[in-house]
Amino acid sequence: MDAPPANEKRISRFLEQSHERIFDNNKKWVEEMKIDDPEFFDKLASGQSPEYLYIGCSDSRIPANQIMGLGPGDVFIHRNIANLVPNTDLSAMSVINYAVRHLHVKHIIVCGHYGCGGIAAAMTPADLGILNPWLRNIRDVYRLHEAELDEITDEKEKNNRLVELNVFEQARNVIKLAAIQQSYAENHYPIVHGWVFDLHDGLLKDLKVDFEKELAGIQKIYNLTK
Amino acid sequence: MSILSRFRSFVYSCIGLGRSKAFSTVAQMDAFEKVLAGNKAYAQHTAKKDPELMKSLAAGQSPEILWIGCADSRIPETTICQCKPGELFVHRNIANVLTPGDANSSSVIEYSVGVLKVKRIIVCGHTKCGGANAAMGDGDLGDTLNSWLAPVRELRRKHIDELSKLPSEDAKANRLAELNVEHSLEILRKNPTVQKAIRERDLKLHGMIYDIPAAELRSMDIPEPKQLWSPPTLHR
Incomplete structure (x- = not known):
């Protein structure tokens, strides 16, 4: 993980980004899993x-x-x-x-x-x-x-x-x-x-x-x- | 194929665990030892890919996020968010229930917020949640689980008017999962250590729902509750 910027004002922006990154990462992961197995998440949804x-x-x-x-x-x-x-x-x-x-x-x-x-x-x-x-x-x-x-x-x-x-x-x-x-x-x-x-x-x-x-x-x- | 999915396929072939493969040799150790082989692959891969990470992890942890989620096997938080080791401090229990009297989750909150000083807490519920589903019904789950899910059944009782208008059992359980996340956030906001961190260093709380069929995280918009009790010492 990148070190937080020292500048106080930039810290809150940094935090926003680190939070948003999770959503971006999640989308990337879904795409990758679907390449391996298009029905993967349908199977998971069944139990x-x-x-x-x-x-x-x-x-x-x-x-x-x-x-x-x-x-x-x-x-x-x-x-x-x-x-x-x-x-x-x-x-x-x-x-x-x-x-x-x-x-x-x-x-x-x-x-x-x-x-x-x-x-x-x-x-x-x-x-x-x-x-x-x-x-x-x-x-x-x-x-x-x-x-x-x-x-x-x-x-x-x-x-x-x-x-x-x-x-x-x-x-x-x-x-x-x-x-x-x-x-x-x-x-x-x-x-x-x-x-x-x-x-x-x-x-x-x-x-x-x-x-x-x-x-x-x-x-x-x-x-x-x- | 990305590096990650190639690695995953490699590990799966390595440990011989098809995702739906029947586990026939229960009492035998072979299948189990294959998981340890999976770990060897992980260790080698991590050491090769990011040797510096390994070194810094051995020195200590400073996660920014506390993740409170369900024990459900379908939601490996670090995987679904593609986070690195070291980024999420994790507590997972049945149906991500928080109650003020629970020593287990209270200890996790105290340590992560009070000692490690995480900057955010994510409470993540999910669709197709067995706990929410069970709490929508009146089935006897045994003494232990009946007690654990009592707060979720209480939420059902409180919101029965809204829930009964929903078109399907699935929709009802999903809404109850959302209400449960909302309730957990309220419990967090009543926690003195959390209140102190919000006041002094702007700790942020987030509610999320993970949709299993779509594998997507959705951020919930939850208004802050008013007039929560807080210890008078906090206001001095």
């Missing part, structure tokens, strides 16, 4: 049947479809601060519920990223007002893995490990839900995955969450299949 639900961070640097090489219609998406799945959060619960029970997605991906601002904010000893309850979920992840994280002395490394552990815990939070347990018992899907995106090289790292093992592990306490 969605995505194979994937992606739960990722709101961070502007991680456009979910593009990093996975997927197009419109392929992936149902929820994005929030630090890709959290708190069990009392009606928003995330509704997304997962709809994706599993109505769209019958086959894979659920929880995707974090190194250098996450939400994780860094949660590691800052400060009152952040309305953000406190949300970030509290991340602090709870730290507490669950306190011994391991305390061992890491490098600040950046510690945060990056917390990013990974947060993905693990949020993937577990997904697996704890009734919709997932019941669908899996009946259909053998969805499968829950944990990934981390690296901004330095654009690559996704699969944390290899062992879905069946995790499911069996949580069901001692969180079994909601019946």
Whole structure:
């Protein structure tokens, strides 16, 4: 993106242009898609049947479809601060519920990223007002893995490990839900995955969450299949 | 064929995902690992095309726009607007509903407006919205979704006179999607952090509808509501 002009008076014009650009870009994209497949948008209009639900961070640097090489219609998406799945959060619960029970997605991906601002904010000893309850979920992840994280002395490394552990815990939070347990018992899907995106090289790292093992592990306490 | 569509075709052939191809090997990992292969193609392509972008993205983000949209798979915001990574901070939930008590969206708004200082917020609804469609009906969607869509059903109740005059179910759901965007903007305008940003640095709010059959974004003309409550501290 071009740097905003320094001249104060020109800034508002610059902003207008950056806004209008979105509409221009949208028109260009439609033309391109129609060259590939003239009926593409008619097909989309008839409904969605995505194979994937992606739960990722709101961070502007991680456009979910593009990093996975997927197009419109392929992936149902929820994005929030630090890709959290708190069990009392009606928003995330509704997304997962709809994706599993109505769209019958086959894979659920929880995707974090190194250098996450939400994780860094949660590691800052400060009152952040309305953000406190949300970030509290991340602090709870730290507490669950306190011994391991305390061992890491490098600040950046510690945060990056917390990013990974947060993905693990949020993937577990997904697996704890009734919709997932019941669908899996009946259909053998969805499968829950944990990934981390690296901004330095654009690559996704699969944390290899062992879905069946995790499911069996949580069901001692969180079994909601019946 | 443009570079972008060539790249897209390349990725699709690479990961073997036809857009309507049946997903037969559910429990097997092959198809899944192909998505990771798609990512490798993305990473290589981006590094080659714009190595500087990659470097600057790793250093931090300063998006100008907060995009609040629907979780619907047919509206990949960065793709439909041909934006670059780094340009849109994104929150997507079922039917782009905003309520003041929702910690999820409130946290997104607080972080993007208060910390990242985005210059615009776009609330984008869409035609053919499953959420708006469901809210036009009285079907039982289960406790979770019934609760989530209650504010949209409430909008239906408030505007039932206008909605009932519309000729088709499609038109009704589309109008409800518009009313929902309007309502979300009102919720935003009541948010103290948003009010402060409007007052102090002219943050702009926009309502949009994405028309899925035409794949086009339409900007809505929404009048500013009057006499909203704001904390007295803002006026000092």
